[in-house]
Amino acid sequence: FFDATQGVAVGEQGLILRTTDGGTGWQGVTSGVKDGLRAVSFSGVNGISAGDSQDILYSTDSGSSWQIGQSGFFGPPLLGAHMLSSTVAFVGGQNSIFQALLGASTDGCATWNEDDFHAFLFGNSEGGGTDLFFFDQNTGLMSGAVFDGRGAIARTTDAGVSWSTLFFDQAIQGLNFPQPTSGFAVGAGGRISHSTDGGITWTDQASGTSANLNDVSFASDALRGIAVGDSGTILWTANGGEPGPTPTPTPTPSATPTVTPISTPRPTPTPRVRPTPPPRPTTLSRLLH
Template sequence: MKLRALTPILLVLMAPLVGCNDDDKKNTSTSGGSGAWAVGEDATMVRLNPEGDVWYYPLEVEGDLRAIACKGEATGVAVGDDGVVLRTDDSGETWKTIDVGTRAPLRAVILSGTTPAYIAGDGIVLRSDDDGHSFRAVPDAEADFTSVTTTAKGTYAWLTTASGQIWQLDGEVLKPVFTTSEGPLSGIAVTPDGESMVAVGAGGLVVRSDDGGAHWSSLPTPTRRDLHAVRISRTADLVVAVGAAGVVLRLDDNLGDSAQELLEPGLALRALHLAIDGQGQAVGDHGVVLRSHDAGVAWEALDLGLEEALFGLDDLHGEPHL
């Protein structure tokens, strides 16, 4: 893992975590009900608990896992190449495959606070009305979708595309609501009430809506790096995004805007999770894992000894998301 130490961001390279070798790999049946989960290249799945232990999961699937979404302290859904969808309802002790009727690459998944759930991928959007136990294809999904978000109730969903569009899904009706000519969009997030949302993409692009997605505007940012993932606080006064060169972009109504690059230019952060208490993680290329205790102001690096890129991240959590 190659890291760049930049002030004022605190970056501490920690000792290697206690891990599982080939002889003692285990599931999470003894690991408790909290911690960060990451998925990535070559069906990689790892879990970190708050004490700093790490578990590696030997999954019986092939290809890359692209995203993971969790709910409460027991349920998680991971998606990836070749239409793979995996689900756990026992904090990862067992995983089952869900047949969703496609072989398309699946790139994003979100679970709401009620029963709707959504999966997005290349030329396909899937919707669930039974809390992610089964999914069906949404009509007219004629784009390569890169990310998806939804409200706490799950009534609406919004998706980004590789062609720079934002689409809204209302029930079975899927339609584009915004298009940019500045490049691909790769991440989107919304407040629980659906009033404010933000999407990120190529060249430091950040677009925002504060009227439920009816109108969008570009925001000036202090970075030109490609951005891959984003979170917005429930009060809409903080946006945190990550991307190329390990950039961490913070648009903060209280502390001001900032952008710090934590990795070498050839590496990137690909996914981000932040909880309401400020605890969070970011993961990316070459097995990079960063951890924050203050909503992304300061970061510390965890050396898991991974070589595989990590593309997706979430938390089996009791606390709400940021």
């Protein structure tokens, strides 16, 4: 999608679909090719799509029509495409001798020559590019799958003449930078990584899945995003993929128990028994006669 309502999707056998109502309805658009299309990108009304047989298509009218920049080449597919401006665009993939491949255009994708493509290794390792993202005409990133099973993200600051590479334990399949410094990468085994320095360093995030993730896209706030992968896996986040703060429990004040005085009954005193005095002897005052 390149605005709130307009978007383009590409797929097998040259399929191109276009929506103008936010995805409610889709209309087919003639592509002019029969090969699978693997990537699509827009900058304003200008777009690029790339795919199998190293096909490259371009549009100047928001995807309503497409022209062929190149088609029918022998070699692996182009898996990444990025329209940087109305005239500058990039494609990425792999060449026929197992090297990552970058192609660049400065005429709106109308012409592509051999000199427009540069091959490179991920470090000293063979592999292929899977996606790419450029910040300007010189500085960009390409993700990849290395032939020994690892993943890679390579970074250039000289339009692809030289590259520095970071390696990961599994293939990296998708890249997205909604802001110049904040970006995300996804890959095999449920990997999601986040960069806050333009792709120089990366920190893993918990995805909650082991499914291979193939693509990622974020809104411009770098908070709301979606990642998709194998077996219909769809993940979304509203906080940039960061775990929310752990709430600190508020202690419940303990009530001071009210002591109710217990009245202890006073013992009833036992009445003292007054001793009965012994009988006094009778005193006769007179004698009886």
